[in-house]
Amino acid sequence: MKPVTLKEIAEKLDISITTVSKALKDYKDVSPKTKALVKELATTLNYRPNAFAVNLRTKESKTIGLIIPEVVHHFFSSVIKGILNQAEKKGYLVIILQSNESYELEKKQIELLLNKNVDGVLISLANETADFKHINKFLSNDKPLVMFDKIAKLVNCSKVIIDDRKAAYTATKHLIETGCKNIAHFRGPLLPQNSIDRFLGYKKALEDYNLKYDPSLVFICENTSFEDGSKFAAEIVKNHPNVDGIFINTDMVAIGAITQLRSLGIDVPNQISVVGFSNWFMSSAITPSLTTINQPGYEMGKESFKRLYKELNAIKKKKPLSTKTITLETSLVKRNSTKNN
Amino acid sequence: MKPVTLKEIAEKLDISITTVSKALKDYKDVSPKTKALVKELATTLNYRPNAFAVNLRTKESKTIGLIIPEVVHHFFSSVIKGILNQAEKKGYLVIILQSNESYELEKKQIELLLNKNVDGVLISLANETADFKHINKFLSNDKPLVMFDKIAKLVNCSKVIIDDRKAAYTATKHLIETGCKNIAHFRGPLLPQNSIDRFLGYKKALEDYNLKYDPSLVFICENTSFEDGSKFAAEIVKNHPNVDGIFINTDMVAIGAITQLRSLGIDVPNQISVVGFSNWFMSSAITPSLTTINQPGYEMGKESFKRLYKELNAIKKKKPLSTKTITLETSLVKRNSTKNN
DNA sequence: CTGAAAGCGCTTACAG
DNA sequence: CTGAAAGCGCTTACAG
Numbered sequence: 001m002k003p004v005t006l007k008e009i010a011e012k013l014d015i016s017i018t019t020v021s022k023a024l025k026d027y028k029d030v031s032p033k034t035k036a037l038v039k040e041l042a043t044t045l046n047y048r049p050n051a052f053a054v055n056l057r058t059k060e061s062k063t064i065g066l067i068i069p070e071v072v073h074h075f076f077s078s079v080i081k082g083i084l085n086q087a088e089k090k091g092y093l094v095i096i097l098q099s100n101e102s103y104e105l106e107k108k109q110i111e112l113l114l115n116k117n118v119d120g121v122l123i124s125l126a127n128e129t130a131d132f133k134h135i136n137k138f139l140s141n142d143k144p145l146v147m148f149d150k151i152a153k154l155v156n157c158s159k160v161i162i163d164d165r166k167a168a169y170t171a172t173k174h175l176i177e178t179g180c181k182n183i184a185h186f187r188g189p190l191l192p193q194n195s196i197d198r199f200l201g202y203k204k205a206l207e208d209y210n211l212k213y214d215p216s217l218v219f220i221c222e223n224t225s226f227e228d229g230s231k232f233a234a235e236i237v238k239n240h241p242n243v244d245g246i247f248i249n250t251d252m253v254a255i256g257a258i259t260q261l262r263s264l265g266i267d268v269p270n271q272i273s274v275v276g277f278s279n280w281f282m283s284s285a286i287t288p289s290l291t292t293i294n295q296p297g298y299e300m301g302k303e304s305f306k307r308l309y310k311e312l313n314a315i316k317k318k319k320p321l322s323t324k325t326i327t328l329e330t331s332l333v334k335r336n337s338t339k340n341n
Numbered sequence: 342m343k344p345v346t347l348k349e350i351a352e353k354l355d356i357s358i359t360t361v362s363k364a365l366k367d368y369k370d371v372s373p374k375t376k377a378l379v380k381e382l383a384t385t386l387n388y389r390p391n392a393f394a395v396n397l398r399t400k401e402s403k404t405i406g407l408i409i410p411e412v413v414h415h416f417f418s419s420v421i422k423g424i425l426n427q428a429e430k431k432g433y434l435v436i437i438l439q440s441n442e443s444y445e446l447e448k449k450q451i452e453l454l455l456n457k458n459v460d461g462v463l464i465s466l467a468n469e470t471a472d473f474k475h476i477n478k479f480l481s482n483d484k485p486l487v488m489f490d491k492i493a494k495l496v497n498c499s500k501v502i503i504d505d506r507k508a509a510y511t512a513t514k515h516l517i518e519t520g521c522k523n524i525a526h527f528r529g530p531l532l533p534q535n536s537i538d539r540f541l542g543y544k545k546a547l548e549d550y551n552l553k554y555d556p557s558l559v560f561i562c563e564n565t566s567f568e569d570g571s572k573f574a575a576e577i578v579k580n581h582p583n584v585d586g587i588f589i590n591t592d593m594v595a596i597g598a599i600t601q602l603r604s605l606g607i608d609v610p611n612q613i614s615v616v617g618f619s620n621w622f623m624s625s626a627i628t629p630s631l632t633t634i635n636q637p638g639y640e641m642g643k644e645s646f647k648r649l650y651k652e653l654n655a656i657k658k659k660k661p662l663s664t665k666t667i668t669l670e671t672s673l674v675k676r677n678s679t680k681n682n
Numbered sequence: 683c684t685g686a687a688a689g690c691g692c693t694t695a696c697a698g
Numbered sequence: 699c700t701g702a703a704a705g706c707g708c709t710t711a712c713a714g
Contacts, residue, residue, distance in 0.1 A: 003482075005708085017707090017708085018685050018687095018710085021710085022684090025709090027710095029683060030683070034683080048455060050397070051457050052402065052458060053708035055396070055397075056391070056394050056396075056690050056708075057690055057708050057710090059393070059690075061393065063436070071421050071422045071425065072419055072421075072422050074413065077413040077414075077418050080412050080437075081413050084438065084439045093436050093438075095404070095434050095435065095436050095437075096421075096436075096437045097429075097435075098426075115389055115392060117391065141344075226622070262628075282623060285567055285597070287628075346692085356700075357701045357702075358691090358692085358701085359693085359701050359703095360700055360701065362693065363693090363694090363700090370699060371700080372699055375699080390691085391690085391691050391692065394693090397690090397706050397707070397708085398706055399706090
C-alpha cells in the first residue's frame with residue numbers, strides 16, 4: 001500500500017495542494033464546505049502526513065534522546081517510566097540509548113543524537129565520564145539538554161538531582177543516633193558526583209558527631225552490585241570486628257551485604273546495623289527489611305522531562321531561559337536493619 | 342550556531358551542490374582532488390547532513406519502534422538491553438514506548454509509530470490485548486513487525502518466544518520428581534498466551550504423572566507482583582494445608598510467596614517446595630534460593646532485533662521473506678526452594 | 683476563499 | 699569529471 005499524499009487528495013478533489021494542507025490544519029481562511037470535503041476524503045484514504053517532510057519543513061521532530069548508563073537497573077527504569085509517561089502527555093517520542101557506563105559510547109551517542117536532529121536530550125552521565133566537551137558541543141547547537149541523577153556540576157545546563165550529601169548525612173546520623181560507633185561506608189566509584197557527595201555526607205556526619213573518620217573503613221564498589229556488598233561485608237567481619245554500622249551507597253549492594261552478614265551468623269541490626277540508599281522495592285521484602293533513603297526515580301524522570309519541555313518551548317519562542325537545578329526531596333525509611341532509637 | 346548545509350560548502354568552494362554531495366559519499370565519478378577539498382571543508386565546518394532531508398529522500402530513518410508493557414521489570418529491561426546493543430551495532434535507533442499493559446494505549450502507540458514513519462516495530466503485547474487489528478494495520482504498510490515474549494498466535498508476523506508450555510512442564514515435573522503430591526499453581530492473567538501456556542504445561546505434567554488436577558489450587562495473579570505471591574501463599578497455608586509444592590508464574594511472585602511462607606513458619610522446601618519462572622538475579626540471593634526456569638531476556642531482545650533487521654533488509658531489496666517463529670531454549674535452575682532428588 | 687510559488691536540504695538520473 | 703534539474707512531501711507568505 002503506497003502512502004497517501006496531499007497531492008493525491010488534491011487531485012481527487014480537483015483543488016490545490018495548498019488548500020488541502022490548510023483544510024487539514026483548520027486554517028480559518030478555508031470554507032467549511034471545502035474543509036469537510038477534504039477531511040472526509042483524508043479519513044477515507046487513511047491519510048497520514050509524511051513525518052519526514054513535516055520535520056524538514058518545521059525543523060523539529062517532537063523526538064528527544066535519552067542516554068542512560070544502564071537500563072537493567074531498578075532506579076533507572078523508574079526514571080525511564082517517569083520520562084515516558086510525561087513525554088506521552090506532551091506528544092514527544094523518546095529515543096533511548098544505553099551508554100554502558102562508558103565515556104566513549106556516551107560520546108558517540110551524543111553524536112548520533114546530534115546527527116538524528118533530536119529536539120533535545122536527557123542524560124545521566126556514565127561513571128567514566130570526566131570530560132564534558134561532547135555535552136557542550138551538543139549544547140552549542142542551541143538545543144536543550146537536561147542532566148539527571150549523575151550530573152556534572154561544571155556544565156551549564158539544567159539538572160534534576162537529589163541532595164546526595166544531605167541524604168547520606170541523614171542516613172549516617174541515623175546510624176549514630178541508634179548507637180553505632182564504628183561506621184563503615186561502601187561507596188560507589190570515584191568519579192560520579194553522587195557517589196562523591198554520599199561519601200562526603202557520611203564523612204561530615206562522623207565529624208559533626210565526633211566520631212573518628214577511618215579511611216580503611218571506606219570500600220569502593222566498582223560495580224555497585226550484590227557481589228560487591230557480599231565481598232566487602234565478609235571483609236568487614238574478617239578484618240574489622242569493631243564495625244557496628246555500615247552506610248551503603250545502593251540498596252542492591254546493601255542487600256548483598258546483609259545476605260552475607262546473616263550467613264556469617266552476624267545479627268543485623270544488633271551486631272551490625274545497615275542503611276542502604278534508593279528504596280528499591282526489594283529492600284522491604286528481604287529479612288531483615290532494609291532501612292534506606294528513598295530516592296524518587298519516577299519523579300526524577302517526570303521532572304527532567306518537564307524541565308526539558310519548558311526549555312524546548314522557550315527556544316521555540318526565542319525567549320531565553322536560564323538553566324535551573326531542581327533538587328528533589330529524599331527521606332529516610334526506617335526498617336529493621338537498624339535499631340530503634 | 343546555524344547548521345552547515347551542502348549549499349554552503351558548495352558556495353565556499355565554488356562548485357555545485359551535486360558534486361559536494363557526491364564527494365562526501367565517495368562517488369567514484371568525483372576527482373580525488375575535489376573529494377579531498379570537500380571533505381576537509383566539511384570537517385572544518387563540522388558539517389552534519391540534515392537527517393530530516395535525508396529521511397525524506399531515502400524514505401527511511403534507521404529508526405525502529407519498541408513497545409513494552411512495563412519498563413520497570415527485570416525481564417523486560419534485559420530484553421531492552423539486548424535490543425539496544427544489537428541496534429547499536431547495526432546503526433539503528435530505538436524509540437521506546439510503554440503500553441502499561443493497556444490495549445488502548447498500545448493501539449495509540451502503534452498509530453504514533455505509523456505517523457512517525459519508523460522503519461519497523463518490535464512489540465510485546467499488553468495483557469489486555471485480545472484484538473489485533475492495530476497490529477495488522479501496521480503490517481499492511483509493508484513494514485516489518487516482530488513480536489516477542491507476549492505474542493498473538495493469530496497474527497502473521499515473525500515471533501521470538503520460549504516454549505512456555507514445555508518449560509512449565511519441566512518445572513512441575515521437577516516438583517513431582519522431588520516428591521510433591523499436591524501442587525498448586527500461581528498463574529498470570531487470563532489473556533496472555535504465555536500465562537495460558539505455562540498453565541497448560543503445569544496441567545499436562547500433573548496428568549502425565551497421574552496427579553489429580555484441582556482447579557481450586559490455581560490462583561490468578563493479576564499484577565504478577567510480590568504482593569500477589571504473599572497473598573496467595575497465606576491463602577494456601579490457611580485453606581489448603583495439604584499443598585506441598587507450588588509452581589509460580591514469575592520469580593517476583595515466587596519471592597513474595599517464599600517470604601510469606603517463611604514468616605508463617607513453613608519450611609521451604611521441606612513442607613512446601615517452590616519453583617519460580619524467569620531466573621531473576623534476586624532469586625539466587627534470597628533464602629532459600631529459588632529453583633526456577635531460566636528465561637533468556639537479553640538473548641530474546643537480541644534475536645528479536647536481528648530478525649527485524651533481516652526483514653528490514655529483505656524489504657529494501659524487494660525480496661519477500663516469509664515470517665518465522667524463533668524459539669529460545671530455557672532450562673531448569675535447581676536451587677534450594679525444592680528438595681534434592 | 684483559493685492557489686501558484688518558493689523553499690526546507692538532500693539525492694540521483696541524466697546530459698555534457 | 700562536473701553540474702543543472704527534478705523531486706521527496708510538506709508548509710506558508712503572498713497575490714488575487
